[in-house]
Amino acid sequence: MRDAFIVGVGQTPVGEHWDRGLRELGAEAVRAALDDAGFETAGALYVGNMLGGCVNGQENVATLVADAAGLLPVEALKIEAACASGGAAVRAAALAVAAGACDVAVAAGVEKMTDGAPDGIIAGLATAADQDYEASHGMSFVALSALLMRRYMHETGAPREAFAPFAVVAHANAATNGNAMFREPISAEQFGRSALVASPIGIFDAAPVCDGAAAVVVCSQEALRAHHKPVRIAAASVATDTIALAARSDVLTLSAAAVSAQKAYAAAGRGPKDMDLFEAHDAFTIITALSLEACGFAKRGEALRLAAEGCIAPGGCIPISTFGGLKARGHPVGASGAYQIVEAALQLRGEGGENQVKGARRALAQSVGGHGSVAVTHILEA
């Protein structure tokens, strides 16, 4: 397998884009990434998207984006892995280049959530769960996270307030990211006072419903140009777990996240201590905690202590969600994995601006779909 490098990044602001749909958002991110790389077109386009079918009534999203971005007749395929779709699209592009199928591939993620009515979006998100044994019983995505969070609090003895640092750090980082949805810092006190959505989950535990698109250009060594600041994809791996939460031997271990991280560490010949930053799947504060444990940054039940000690903040031992993460940059579900890779690449290019992690050489990015039923892990190197 050949090496694959990220040489172009593009993103739209995350938010409520009332005047733009899937095609405009997707095409804008793809064109921006190609412009950044200095390429006119690509040999393949992989588009991560989760809700096109059930919320927008639009499948075949990759063709839609290829058409809108002026890339026809490019090979274009939609990649779907629930909330990990964007990360899975990057993995597909890396594989295409590594296998020699093409020299330049584009991976994008796009989601247009605000077209749907709230109950339709809640039902759409629940399609990532087990339709027969979870969604059809009225489980919402938030409720499944609440089940995890309450059990975690029960086993660790932690109060709700102990999850505050994840939201506080995410909002602080988003404040200096021009593409973030929420640019207002919040305090731990505000977190503690916030309204509950599904107890013990409050509004500051959960990522927002929003629109957005992000894209990266991946190319081979042969296609590198002098002006590129290549970021090598040192590892890209996927693992799965039971589709229903209840079927797991330990619901508080995100086994798919752990296995995909272990595979990535092995492929890169690195471990957690070698990572300078971690773009975590912080869709809910409880998922952030479980991801930190799954990726080896904390032992089971100890992620909250890591957060309390300031490890996850800028300058800490493992800064997370450096541009605001899913929580505050925003979580356009099928696009979030692509945003993570864009942000990690910017860090490794030294183009993080006010959000720059000093001396960042290596980044871990992990997308988690369906409460841990699928996880995609990337290790990027400057």
Place this chain on the structure above:
Amino acid sequence: MDLARYHRLRSAYYRLEGQRCTSCQAVQFPARTTCRICRARTLEPHRLSGRGTVYSHAEVGPAPRGFASPYLVALVQLEEGLLLTAQLTDVDPEDVMIGLPVEMVTRRIQEHGAQGYLVYGYKFRPILPRRKAS
């Protein structure tokens, strides 16, 4: 839920029917083609006890289309050891806690299917005190 799907799920929804692996004796729910523990294919239908305790619980706020909140959901740990996701019924939210003994009952799960029929299946309620036979 579409009618064909409801029909297909009836043994699981009405009788909590899963499987037992005759190779390693593990019990699983729902049914699969292989044992989740040892991957053997020697599986036989196995009806779960329907009795257990609340392992975790939550109150659903904003509900998905087709459901009317608020209602309670839980992970229930059955006597057999495995977990199940279900709604709780016949109980006040403030009386629910981890460890609460519960049992399966058959209740209406979805109130307005697209074709107007009702979907019934399992929910869990606190175990009622049994009267001693005199």
